[in-house]
Amino acid sequence: MLRGELRNALAALLLLTAGLGHAGAADLYSVGTITSGTAPERRDIGFANCLRDVVVRVTGDTRLLNEKRLAEQARHAGDLIASYSFRDRMSGTPIHDEQGSYDRPHNLTCIFDQTKLDAFLKSFEREPWLKRPRLVAVIGIRDMKGAASMLASDSLAPRDKDMRTALISAADKLALPILLPSQQQLMLAGLALPASAKTDPARLGTLARMAGGERALVGTMVWNSKPAGWVAEWRIADAPPATRWGISGVGYDDAFRNAVSGAAQVLSGHEEP
Template sequence: MRASGLYTAETVTSGTAEPRRSIGFAACLRRVLVRVSGDPGLDANPLVRATDAAGLIARFSFRDRLAGIPIHDEQGSYDRPHDLTCVFDPGKVDALLERLGRKPWLVRPRLAAVISVRGIKGERSMLASNSDGARADDMRASLVAAAEAIALPLVLPAMEQLSDIGLAAEGPVADDIRLGSLARSTGADLALSGALAWSDAALGWIADWRIAAGGVEQRWQVRGVGFDDAFRNGVQGAAKVLSGNGPPLGSLARSTGADLALSGALAWSDAALGWIADWRIAAGGVEQRWQVRGVGFDDAFRNGVQGAAKVLSGNGPP
């Protein structure tokens, strides 16, 4: 993708007037910041969510998804779905990233995705560009969508390429010689290795991921999710590592001996007369996000821990 394309994002809005326009602008800004930096954590950053996105937009356009279809029943033009495209000013976006302690990630390696799948009935297969296993087409489309969302060049090898170097559905591959050979055969620079396994106990897929770059190996895991979220976790984790924004979230939990990670971002706000704390936890295939505003850090941390306890104990959202 050309660098200019990184600064463009799309979303769907219900109409074109306020406040839906501002909601769409904000969503596009978060997507652009994640794409340009390679850091998926910026989506929940409180400073990002407090930024006036309109001031960073160079131009925007709406497309009526129901163009040519007359308004019917009680539907008004205010709630007709529109595709909103926002093109952001690169200089302004880069300046915001600098304030956030990030920088543009403009030179991106091409990844070969080597993924094994153990399905609901225990059947094993490799996900390849021409594999025909259960839900292979859906999984390929999901993986491609996850990579495109963060603008990470990615290719799936063909079954013949996997077979040529003896790769089978055996879990996340840790043989860097074979992975390097496979990556080169597909025109890629590096290999992202993953293993998806269905788990009744986890109420979803368990995905283990591995990437080696710059002499450092990173492993991470997500549990109890749909395969859309599993692929998103793998691709976003790889982007976070390769862009220099730290290890994937799942790898931190595992390295400390923990089962899950509670993620939080605290930012002081003069306007809120205190701290703004944004929290996130994913458990049982469901992600929960919550926020508290205008508090001391004691209350901010209490809110985070109590919110996590409420989710994990099955007593509802925070």
């Protein structure tokens, strides 16, 4: 049983450390979404969703989602796409009743033309954000039972495994390299208890370097029963206090998406989240 637990811990650590290095320029322009079938009207909806995602992924600036010109271009998103492909998410599952390929869920992957997309971004006075620091996430948690803990790369609790997966997914969508410290690294840095939000930047910087990163994304997540959901607060350790952000009344998937999008906003130089 112990060997199985160790394998799980090592697998989680590898997921966090592999494949999340500095994103290559070509990788930034590839995004995916889920569509209800492959019909042209469904495909075009997917193209529009992919355009919105790739604009934020490439620039780190979520404020572009509010731009009228982006909404207009989304209706012609295919003009900026170099290639795309579909994969049936139910491949191998027989079609039942009158269901056809029209409404079966598919993964749509779009690769945008780098030259065309960059030209489109220039119309917003934006450029690709290529130099991305390797972040170490220092996250203190107080759960629904009132138990306090730190999210670590090698903790074996089932909830922590799910949280790590959610964090990786959020970071991957924005191509933001991210790591979690191990339990030992947290203890060596004096951060084994969730008081990280008040820890001085120097100590957090030391922990980030110890864990193989460059800067620290610091956060607290507290479960609130009324209304039910997580209350999360985030900051970049060495950034000005004005750049703190957060979200409340959400599941941890949304809390981590909020953490990563805010971090990208700050680190890409596009002011506060």
